[in-house]
Amino acid sequence: MVSARRQQILEAALEVFAERGFKGTSIDAVAERAGLTRQGVLHYFPSKKRLLLDLLAFREELAREHLAGRRLGEDWAGDFAEAVAFEVHHPSLATVQTVVLAEAVTGQEPACGYVRERSRSLQEHLTAHLIERYGDRLPSGLDPRTAAAAVLALIEGVHQLWLVDQDAERYPRIVHEALSVLLGTDSAPEPHLPQPQLPLTNG
Amino acid sequence: MVSARRQQILEAALEVFAERGFKGTSIDAVAERAGLTRQGVLHYFPSKKRLLLDLLAFREELAREHLAGRRLGEDWAGDFAEAVAFEVHHPSLATVQTVVLAEAVTGQEPACGYVRERSRSLQEHLTAHLIERYGDRLPSGLDPRTAAAAVLALIEGVHQLWLVDQDAERYPRIVHEALSVLLGTDSAPEPHLPQPQLPLTNG
């Protein structure tokens, strides 16, 4: 499905889009980084717009692959923390997402449709999963729809905080702890246990 | 401090930057919307970069003015919900923030320094205030530094969610409820009042 050439171009595009945004990127720049000509890129991706959309799909696929071994939904806080940890080690993925989002809020194609649909879809699915798991009220007291929005907002915001933070490595843990509280799955918030079961590398 | 002319230019710049980003905006476009020439704009703001930085300061000042009547820190969740409610009714403010942030994560000036410093400063101040108020452990069980990062991430993420959401009006309430849980100041997850005390004009 994804030829080596295609993937090579997608990886080059990922870097260039992350560095210079969509508007700021020329197909020539992607071609140069991938080691071929503009015509070569256009052979695989008929337009810059299509290249970006395929790149976003590629990005989601990478993230999904990384979570493939987990049993999603048993430990939401852990799932999202793991996803964030993955992105922390692949800054281009988060950067391109942020860049596309910014172009979406200005109403520009092609990002606009993608971001709106993705946001709506994620909220809807997460809400449904939370209802299935907890009913109409989470252990934290939040209703599932509110919690889903808050969780996604936290994840999106974390993307941007760690991108400009010296110490990006602490964000997976932040996500894990904050989501545990938000959902109410916090097993031990009490001062009696100094050693939580999380892989805290230190404080 | 801010002449009428300056403010007029800033408001025009706010709209144009929000619509087209920093790179995509020409001084001519700002000048045209403000009703003068490029030279007129450059008379007040010696460069495009400076125009953006002053615009960001202007944006913060607007937000601060809007919260001037509150006794900040007594009710953090309410404070932030109010701030979000304000921005929901001024989409250009949130949009320009998002756009600038995206340009910052690609390492581009002038946004980069501003965003990094603002993020660091906000986290530091909020952490200090939380420690002063709650000590080294919030009622939710989170430590103040983690909570501060989570709160700011939630706020940043909410900016972007509501910008692409049909129903932006629900986000102030989401922020209020989610922050109450995150901080542990959740007094009563009451199902009885769908009408918070915020000045939501409604939709």
Next chain:
DNA sequence: GTCTATACGGTGATAGAC
């Protein structure tokens, strides 16, 4: 001081010709 009008040098992206 607050602008307008005009113009110049420099840049970076784009498009066409060779």
Next chain:
DNA sequence: GTCTATCACCGTATAGAC
């Protein structure tokens, strides 16, 4: 593929009107 024409923009003048 390189070279060149073109374009849009930034920033910096200058001169002058109110």
